[in-house]
Amino acid sequence: MLSGKRNSALQILSLLLLFLHCPASSHNYHFVVKEATYTRLCSTKEILTVNGKFPGPVLQAHKGDTIYVNVHNNGRYNITIHWHGVKQPRYPWSDGTEYITQCPIQPGHKFKQNIIFSEEEGTIWWHAHSDWSRATVYGAIIVYPKRGASYPFPQPHEEVPIILGQWWKSDVMEVFEEFVRTGGDPNVSDAHTINGQPGDLYPCSKSETFKLFVDENKAYLLRIINAAMNSILFFSIANHNLTVVGADGSYTKPVTRDYITISPGQTLDALLLTNQQVGQYYMAARAYSSSPTIAFDNTTTTAIVQYNNRNSTPFSSPPILPYLPYYNDTNAAFNFFDSLRSLANEDHPIDVPKNITTRLISTVSVNTFPCPNNSCEGPNGTRLAASMNNISFVDPTTIDILEAYYYHINGVFREGFPDFPPLVYNFTSEDLPLILQTPKRGTKVKVFDYGSIVECVFQGTSLVAGIDHPMHLHGFSFYIVGTGFGNFDQDKNPLNYNLVDPPHRNTVTVPINGWTTIRFKVKNPGVWFLHCHLERHLTWGMNTVFIVKNGKHNKEKLLPAPQEMPPC
Numbered sequence: 001m002l003s004g005k006r007n008s009a010l011q012i013l014s015l016l017l018l019f020l021h022c023p024a025s026s027h028n029y030h031f032v033v034k035e036a037t038y039t040r041l042c043s044t045k046e047i048l049t050v051n052g053k054f055p056g057p058v059l060q061a062h063k064g065d066t067i068y069v070n071v072h073n074n075g076r077y078n079i080t081i082h083w084h085g086v087k088q089p090r091y092p093w094s095d096g097t098e099y100i101t102q103c104p105i106q107p108g109h110k111f112k113q114n115i116i117f118s119e120e121e122g123t124i125w126w127h128a129h130s131d132w133s134r135a136t137v138y139g140a141i142i143v144y145p146k147r148g149a150s151y152p153f154p155q156p157h158e159e160v161p162i163i164l165g166q167w168w169k170s171d172v173m174e175v176f177e178e179f180v181r182t183g184g185d186p187n188v189s190d191a192h193t194i195n196g197q198p199g200d201l202y203p204c205s206k207s208e209t210f211k212l213f214v215d216e217n218k219a220y221l222l223r224i225i226n227a228a229m230n231s232i233l234f235f236s237i238a239n240h241n242l243t244v245v246g247a248d249g250s251y252t253k254p255v256t257r258d259y260i261t262i263s264p265g266q267t268l269d270a271l272l273l274t275n276q277q278v279g280q281y282y283m284a285a286r287a288y289s290s291s292p293t294i295a296f297d298n299t300t301t302t303a304i305v306q307y308n309n310r311n312s313t314p315f316s317s318p319p320i321l322p323y324l325p326y327y328n329d330t331n332a333a334f335n336f337f338d339s340l341r342s343l344a345n346e347d348h349p350i351d352v353p354k355n356i357t358t359r360l361i362s363t364v365s366v367n368t369f370p371c372p373n374n375s376c377e378g379p380n381g382t383r384l385a386a387s388m389n390n391i392s393f394v395d396p397t398t399i400d401i402l403e404a405y406y407y408h409i410n411g412v413f414r415e416g417f418p419d420f421p422p423l424v425y426n427f428t429s430e431d432l433p434l435i436l437q438t439p440k441r442g443t444k445v446k447v448f449d450y451g452s453i454v455e456c457v458f459q460g461t462s463l464v465a466g467i468d469h470p471m472h473l474h475g476f477s478f479y480i481v482g483t484g485f486g487n488f489d490q491d492k493n494p495l496n497y498n499l500v501d502p503p504h505r506n507t508v509t510v511p512i513n514g515w516t517t518i519r520f521k522v523k524n525p526g527v528w529f530l531h532c533h534l535e536r537h538l539t540w541g542m543n544t545v546f547i548v549k550n551g552k553h554n555k556e557k558l559l560p561a562p563q564e565m566p567p568c
């Protein structure tokens with residue numbers, strides 16, 4: 001009798017525990033896009049939000065789930081919402097890229113999106129994908145292991161999204177319109193943010209600084225997202241290391257560092273062990289910016305890790321600032337990126353392509369167009385631009401590329417994005433002739449057969465100003481098999497590729513005046529955007545589109561279009 005009672009009590013307890021460990025995940029969300037009033041840096045303004053929240057709501061799912069988000073546009077701007085890192089197998093219809101996979105959701109309209117998870121597990125995120133609205137329209141997506149499965153690391157005591165962002169005092173839509181109109185550089189932001197807050201080092205920000213309250217000697221899983229528009233960031237916590245266990249929704253071998261580097265579009269899962277003296281410690285982030293000629297936001301955002309203090313005596317000294325690499329420390333930035341490896345164990349096997357069928361080399365360049373009477377605000381009165389293989393991408397305006405492809409509407413895009421730079425020159429030379437700076441405009445896509453095994457080399461150039469480029473591919477994660485400075489050498493560099501445990505990511509940072517090689521299998525039919533995740537470069541045209549044709553079998557074909565897509 002007694003033992004029976006104890007058993008059922010234990011059962012209830014373990015059920016409770018299971019319930020606590022299995023966070024509630026709904027399958028239906030409502031996103032109401034609308035303006036809301038926020039005060040930062042001593043001034044108040046309207047920003048675009050989802051459900052009035054900034055950062056926006058957290059989506060939670062388990063590996064392989066499908067969830068539904070009904071997006072209502074109650075704001076003043078056209079909008080689309082993209083699920084960054086979600087592969088959406090055979091269903092680009094919900095990828096949410098303006099004029100690539102859908103026409104925008106116009107004010108007063110709505111659009112229901114299916115978020116189809118497959119292999120991704122860990123932290124990814126969602127954000128707006130129309131003009132510069134993603135500056136404030138973003139939030140975390142947490143993908144837990146399949147029900148009943150556990151993390152490939154000890155269960156953390158708590159999990160906390162840490163979303164890094166960028167804040168302009170003026171209306172960010174005006175910053176966007178202004179630099180598009182003048183052809184110059186966009187105004188630099190006034191602050192970086194952690195979970196929407198600039199932190200103690202900025203005026204009028206102290207009382208709202210984000211605080212993470214922790215118990216001693218516990219493990220916290222930080223789900224770190226770089227949602228900034230134009231800043232690659234260094235991030236660290238005073239007196240504490242971070243053990244990275246995942247990147248871009250794939251597990252990594254644990255790597256313990258005293259700082260991390262994270263580019264816009266990237267995510268990292270990192271364990272924080274609270275093994276220091278009870279006290280307050282700053283976490284901080286600031287920009288990595290390698291180009292001596294490009295203006296950037298050189299300010300530091302902070303939040304506070306505060307140990308729960310049983311004696312409740314106030315902390316005597318102010319928190320100390322952590323070590324962060326110097327803003328132009330390229331070695332520090334890439335030393336971190338290059339330290340990441342796929343977990344690649346029995347439970348999380350990887351499959352690095354070895355037998356390549358399709359090779360692609362693309363330059364990624366900043367460019368200029370001439371301007372009448374040199375009246376633009378780019379260098380020497382030009383208009384700034386950007387390109388891949390010398391094509392500056394132009395969005396369609398009458399219909400998106402996916403619908404044009406699916407319904408065979410001519411004249412919207414053209415095939416034939418070049419497999420190779422149209423001109424071979426010393427890509428990273430200090431002084432290149434000005435004639436090379438002017439690209440062509442076009443809406444050119446690259447078409448792949450289903451099942452192609454692709455290797456793609458991104459080659460940075462020093463045209464106008466060399467800089468690092470976080471390249472993001474929709475619909476896939478890829479293996480980063482090699483990277484280096486200078487010009488890619490087709491004979492030598494492949495000999496050093498990592499085909500054993502390369503990191504599996506959706507956004508790769510191409511080093512300043514350097515190159516990166518990615519590999520992936522093309523088994524996701526659809527229309528998938530490829531672009532630099534520095535927002536100004538995206539606006540300037542450092543983009544292209546991969547169209548993946550249907551395979552032979554039914555399971556290899558695009559799913560039918562939803563009944564209603566937003567009209568153009």
Ligand SMILES: *[C@@H]1O[C@H](CO)[C@@H](O)[C@H](O)[C@H]1NC(C)=O
Pocket residue numbers: 170171174175178187
């Ligand atoms: C951008 O900066 C310039 C120079 O400081 C200023 O005149 C302009 O008003 C700014 N634009 C916006 C949209 O804030």
Ligand SMILES: *[C@@H]1O[C@H](CO)[C@@H](O)[C@H](O)[C@H]1NC(C)=O
Pocket residue numbers: 239240241256257258
């Ligand atoms: C952080 O890592 C370094 C190198 O791995 C180690 O020397 C140091 O003791 C660690 N610090 C803490 C606080 O764990």
Ligand SMILES: *[C@@H]1O[C@H](CO)[C@@H](O)[C@H](O)[C@H]1NC(C)=O
Pocket residue numbers: 298327
């Ligand atoms: C950025 O700030 C650091 C100190 O925080 C300073 O040493 C450096 O000169 C600044 N760099 C630029 C380009 O403003």
Ligand SMILES: *[C@@H]1O[C@H](CO)[C@@H](O)[C@H](O)[C@H]1NC(C)=O
Pocket residue numbers: 328329330
């Ligand atoms: C970084 O900038 C400083 C000046 O702020 C300069 O002295 C140093 O050479 C630069 N380092 C690199 C690697 O460019």
Ligand SMILES: *[C@@H]1O[C@H](CO)[C@@H](O)[C@H](O)[C@H]1NC(C)=O
Pocket residue numbers: 355357
């Ligand atoms: C490599 O791919 C080619 C073309 O698809 C195929 O003929 C060949 O058998 C493959 N080799 C291996 C080792 O898989």
Ligand SMILES: *[C@@H]1O[C@H](CO)[C@@H](O)[C@H](O)[C@H]1NC(C)=O
Pocket residue numbers: 372373
């Ligand atoms: C360029 O300048 C000339 C002479 O000042 C002027 O007549 C012409 O209208 C200008 N063109 C444009 C496009 O502004």
Ligand SMILES: *[C@@H]1O[C@H](CO)[C@@H](O)[C@H](O)[C@H]1NC(C)=O
Pocket residue numbers: 379380434464
């Ligand atoms: C601007 O013009 C000068 C003189 O012709 C030239 O040396 C410089 O490279 C030009 N800069 C750009 C970015 O075009």
Ligand SMILES: *[C@@H]1O[C@H](CO)[C@@H](O)[C@H](O)[C@H]1NC(C)=O
Pocket residue numbers: 426428429430431
């Ligand atoms: C290319 O330019 C770089 C940087 O100026 C230089 O070091 C290198 O020697 C050049 N390579 C060739 C093949 O000219």
Ligand SMILES: *[C@@H]1O[C@H](CO)[C@@H](O)[C@H](O)[C@H]1NC(C)=O
Pocket residue numbers: 390422423435436437438439440
């Ligand atoms: C890009 O194309 C334009 C137009 O054909 C040409 O003038 C320019 O030199 C090309 N630049 C490169 C880097 O290929």
Ligand SMILES: *[C@@H]1O[C@H](CO)[C@@H](O)[C@H](O)[C@H]1NC(C)=O
Pocket residue numbers: 078103104106397567568
């Ligand atoms: C909003 O989208 C519609 C449909 O594509 C387009 O006609 C309109 O110009 C867009 N508005 C703005 C401000 O971009």
Ligand SMILES: [Cu+2]
Pocket residue numbers: 468469470532533534537542
């Ligand atoms: Cu870029």
